[in-house]
Amino acid sequence: MSPTTQALLTFLQTWWVEIVSGVIIVAVVPLIAGYIVLVERKLMADMQARLGPMRVGPHGLLQPIADAVKLLIKEDIIPDNADKVIFWLAPVISMTAALTAMGAIAFGPWFQVARDINVGLLFVLGVSSLGFLGMLLGGWASNSHYSLIGALRSTAQLVSYETAGGLAIVSGLLLAGTLKIRAIVNAQSNYGVWFVFLAPVAFFTYLVASIAETNRAPFDLPEAESELVAGYMTEYSGFRWALYFLGEYANMIVVGSVAATLFLGGWLRPFPNVHWLNWLDWLPALFTVVVGVYCVLRAGKQPVAIQTWFMWAVAFGCFAAAILLAAPMFITRLSAAQAGIHGAFWFLLKVGGYIYVFMWLRFTLPRYRFDQLMRLGWYILIPLAIVNVFAVGVAMILETEYGWNRWLALIVTTVFTLGAALFLVRVNDKHAEDAVSAPAATTDSYVE
Amino acid sequence: MLNSIIFYVFASVAILSAALMVTRRNAMHSAVFLITTLLATAGIFLQLRAEFLFIAQVILYVGGIMVLFIFVIMLVSLDTAVHQMQFARRKWVVLFIALALGFEVGFALWSTRGMPGHGLPVQMAAPADKLPPNSEALAGTLFHSYLLPFEIASVLLLVAMVGAVVMAKKRT
Numbered sequence: 037m038s039p040t041t042q043a044l045l046t047f048l049q050t051w052w053v054e055i056v057s058g059v060i061i062v063a064v065v066p067l068i069a070g071y072i073v074l075v076e077r078k079l080m081a082d083m084q085a086r087l088g089p090m091r092v093g094p095h096g097l098l099q100p101i102a103d104a105v106k107l108l109i110k111e112d113i114i115p116d117n118a119d120k121v122i123f124w125l126a127p128v129i130s131m132t133a134a135l136t137a138m139g140a141i142a143f144g145p146w147f148q149v150a151r152d153i154n155v156g157l158l159f160v161l162g163v164s165s166l167g168f169l170g171m172l173l174g175g176w177a178s179n180s181h182y183s184l185i186g187a188l189r190s191t192a193q194l195v196s197y198e199t200a201g202g203l204a205i206v207s208g209l210l211l212a213g214t215l216k217i218r219a220i221v222n223a224q225s226n227y228g229v230w231f232v233f234l235a236p237v238a239f240f241t242y243l244v245a246s247i248a249e250t251n252r253a254p255f256d257l258p259e260a261e262s263e264l265v266a267g268y269m270t271e272y273s274g275f276r277w278a279l280y281f282l283g284e285y286a287n288m289i290v291v292g293s294v295a296a297t298l299f300l301g302g303w304l305r306p307f308p309n310v311h312w313l314n315w316l317d318w319l320p321a322l323f324t325v326v327v328g329v330y331c332v333l334r335a336g337k338q339p340v341a342i343q344t345w346f347m348w349a350v351a352f353g354c355f356a357a358a359i360l361l362a363a364p365m366f367i368t369r370l371s372a373a374q375a376g377i378h379g380a381f382w383f384l385l386k387v388g389g390y391i392y393v394f395m396w397l398r399f400t401l402p403r404y405r406f407d408q409l410m411r412l413g414w415y416i417l418i419p420l421a422i423v424n425v426f427a428v429g430v431a432m433i434l435e436t437e438y439g440w441n442r443w444l445a446l447i448v449t450t451v452f453t454l455g456a457a458l459f460l461v462r463v464n465d466k467h468a469e470d471a472v473s474a475p476a477a478t479t480d481s482y483v484e
Numbered sequence: 485m486l487n488s489i490i491f492y493v494f495a496s497v498a499i500l501s502a503a504l505m506v507t508r509r510n511a512m513h514s515a516v517f518l519i520t521t522l523l524a525t526a527g528i529f530l531q532l533r534a535e536f537l538f539i540a541q542v543i544l545y546v547g548g549i550m551v552l553f554i555f556v557i558m559l560v561s562l563d564t565a566v567h568q569m570q571f572a573r574r575k576w577v578v579l580f581i582a583l584a585l586g587f588e589v590g591f592a593l594w595s596t597r598g599m600p601g602h603g604l605p606v607q608m609a610a611p612a613d614k615l616p617p618n619s620e621a622l623a624g625t626l627f628h629s630y631l632l633p634f635e636i637a638s639v640l641l642l643v644a645m646v647g648a649v650v651m652a653k654k655r656t
Contacts, residue, residue, distance in 0.1 A: 125516075154535040158536075162539045165543065169519065187558065188559075191555050
């Protein structure tokens with residue numbers, strides 16, 4: 037055996053878990069992203085009192101697959117004067133960054149690709165922020181005005197809101213005292229409370245900043261259809277466009293995971309330390325059983341035989357998942373597995389809830405104007421996040437050095453932060469009035 | 485074995501893209517190659533288990549500074565830039581600087597011979613769990629041993645920032 041094969045074998049023996057997990061992420065995330073799109077369309081339809089996609093598969097369940105096939109076989113158009121190589125590279129950067137960032141996220145205590153990375157949370161933030169190089173380069177390479185303006189807008193927006201989001205995360209990190217993803221969740225387990233209750237202002241700052249960072253409505257200025265056609269992806273079609281789209285939805289999963297890990301207790305179930313709530317451990321199994329029973333009830337009402345079969349298949353999948361989730365509760369030998377399986381369930385549920393809020397806001401709020409967006413970011417969110425970092429720090433000093441009750445300290449500082457927020461809004465309103473009365477004084481190059 | 489393969493891949497990518505960065509005529513291509521160089525260097529940091537340095541490089545240089553570079557390049561008309569002279573032809577100065585740099589690197593290699601971890605391929609100095617966490621080690625160095633230079637550098641940056649704002653204000 038040559039030394040090269042020997043080295044390869046050792047490499048595989050050491051790293052096979054990580055390699056397999058990575059392959060699972062790369063293979064499964066596009067599918068999940070497709071289904072997030074379907075859920076979004078269904079939710080939009082529900083909120084607008086219509087049905088949404090219903091044709092492909094029962095209740096449109098196979099629509100994402102049909103869409104993917106359509107995008108794959110579409111003609112691939114590259115504009116004549118585009119910079120071919122960068123045009124080709126840009127969507128790949130966007131998607132690779134989002135997928136790589138997912139490597140450090142712990143989906144439950146068992147499933148994490150990069151296990152002992154010291155700067156876990158920073159890794160996720162830093163690598164996912166590489167994604168907007170993709171947008172920028174794509175917008176430039178298309179050689180089109182709409183794309184260029186869309187890319188410029190997206191950069192301005194992302195740079196502004198990344199600052200606010202980063203400062204919000206600092207508040208959470210002060211409480212956790214570590215950057216390792218698992219240690220952050222364990223810190224919340226030790227505190228006995230999720231950090232969203234200890235630092236609510238930080239959580240909401242991060243929520244707003246993460247919506248802006250993923251270019252979602254009401255902050256979807258970079259691709260405002262009514263002004264810019266589709267922003268930086270105007271010239272993209274077919275599968276390159278799909279890669280951008282995939283990157284965007286993968287990025288949503290990433291910011292959702294960061295929020296779930298840092299603020300919503302990661303893979304911990306609600307009230308992990310309260311023993312009389314232990315029946316909550318049955319919820320995952322019960323949830324899947326209810327979904328399965330619903331599928332069985334609907335199976336008979338499908339118009340086509342194959343859709344009935346599909347519905348039965350989904351139902352059996354749900355029942356199998358229910359057995360998987362319930363088995364550790366019955367068999368004591370498997371009880372060690374409970375943490376891993378249930379942890380993944382709770383984590384994905386939290387990420388799902390976070391993404392649901394994104395969609396809900398998208399169908400509720402109108403789009404911001406660009407100067408309003410910049411004003412919100414720079415005049416309100418960033419100062420608020422800075423004040424909040426100080427407030428959380430003061431609360432921790434009050435608790436550890438002066439023996440205050442933790443809740444009292446946090447309530448006092450949170451009230452202080454909210455007061456600061458009110459003050460900021462007041463000042464900003466006055467500023468905006470001044471700007472209206474004397475428009476020449478605040479010339480903003482982005483005001484159209 | 486594997487360690488050295490990874491190191492050589494990162495190192496050659498860094499050097500190759502640095503050379504391409506200098507020779508490209510299109511400023512955007514130069515920027516992309518600069519990003520590649522920075523990422524490859526960050527990869528070497530990561531291989532040395534300097535995780536914090538790695539992520540600082542990615543966030544600050546690639547995610548921050550290079551984005552601003554590209555932002556500016558996007559607004560510049562590249563067609564005029566292509567027709568301008570690319571290099572200042574001062575051969576003797578360049579030769580002198582290159583020789584000085586080569587001498588410096590050679591001297592560094594020569595003076596550290598015999599130390600652990602000298603030469604290529606990169607050897608791990610100690611197993612990862614025996615080293616202090618990287619961010620803490622870096623913070624200790626910055627805020628204990630080199631506090632004054634660190635503060636001076638931050639004041640310098642502040643001066644530069646204020647100066648830029650003042651210059652931008654004057655024009656309008």
